Amino acid sequence: MSSFVLICAQAIGVVVLADFISGLVHWLEDAYGTETTPLVGPLMIRPNIVHHHYPRHFTKLNWWQSSWDLVLLGIVLIGATAWADVLTWHVGLFVAICVNANQIHKWSHQTRAENGRIVSFLQDMHLLQTPRQHGLHHTDPKNTYYCPITNMVNPVLEFIGFWPKMEAAVEALTGATRRTDTSNRGEGPVPAWVAELRRTSPTHVHDLSSAHRPAAMKATDAERS
Ligand SMILES: [Zn+2]
Numbered sequence: 001m002s003s004f005v006l007i008c009a010q011a012i013g014v015v016v017l018a019d020f021i022s023g024l025v026h027w028l029e030d031a032y033g034t035e036t037t038p039l040v041g042p043l044m045i046r047p048n049i050v051h052h053h054y055p056r057h058f059t060k061l062n063w064w065q066s067s068w069d070l071v072l073l074g075i076v077l078i079g080a081t082a083w084a085d086v087l088t089w090h091v092g093l094f095v096a097i098c099v100n101a102n103q104i105h106k107w108s109h110q111t112r113a114e115n116g117r118i119v120s121f122l123q124d125m126h127l128l129q130t131p132r133q134h135g136l137h138h139t140d141p142k143n144t145y146y147c148p149i150t151n152m153v154n155p156v157l158e159f160i161g162f163w164p165k166m167e168a169a170v171e172a173l174t175g176a177t178r179r180t181d182t183s184n185r186g187e188g189p190v191p192a193w194v195a196e197l198r199r200t201s202p203t204h205v206h207d208l209s210s211a212h213r214p215a216a217m218k219a220t221d222a223e224r225s
């Protein structure tokens with residue numbers, strides 16, 4: 001195999017790994033994290049719960065506001081691999097993608113006008129996850145399609161039933177079961193602190209939210225293709 005083909009294959013492998021790890025973290029947050037989980041609860045789980053209730057809420061955040069925690073984790077990984085003398089371009093690419101996972105996810109919830117031509121083109125080419133595929137994650141009971149970066153990894157994981165198998169393994173090993181998701185119909189009541197957002201930031205909650213329900217996502221995407 002020529003070195004160019006080898007490098008391309010390795011780069012695709014890094015992208016797939018970054019998408020998978022991002023999906024794995026997302027699954028842990030959705031399935032087992034609560035807003036009271038120590039440290040990560042307020043920092044990561046709380047925004048995640050809000051996102052399931054109000055998918056457009058985080059589109060009002062700028063890049064730094066939605067990526068600072070991933071930047072810190074990326075710095076730790078770069079530092080650790082440099083210290084262990086195993087820092088390669090693969091690690092750099094992995095960190096560059098993972099640091100932008102929330103931003104790529106945000107693009108799945110924005111309109112084409114908000115995303116601009118380049119991001120819309122990359123979504124059309126399926127190089128970035130399409131809003132249509134991400135819409136499947138936001139379909140009740142919201143327990144599929146966790147990977148937020150590409151369209152490549154999710155179908156494979158769904159085909160092999162990866163997430164239900166992981167949850168069965170976690171239950172067998174620890175006894176822990178999936179938490180309820182109050183954003184699903186019939187799994188309420190909505191926590192008071194989530195409902196409060198409707199009063200304190202109504203624009204963020206309501207802005208375009210009806211246009212970004214999964215069915216609308218699918219319709220928008222179907223129009224493109
Ligand atoms: Zn989710």
Ligand SMILES: [Zn+2]
Pocket residue numbers: 051055105109134138
């Ligand atoms: Zn989403």
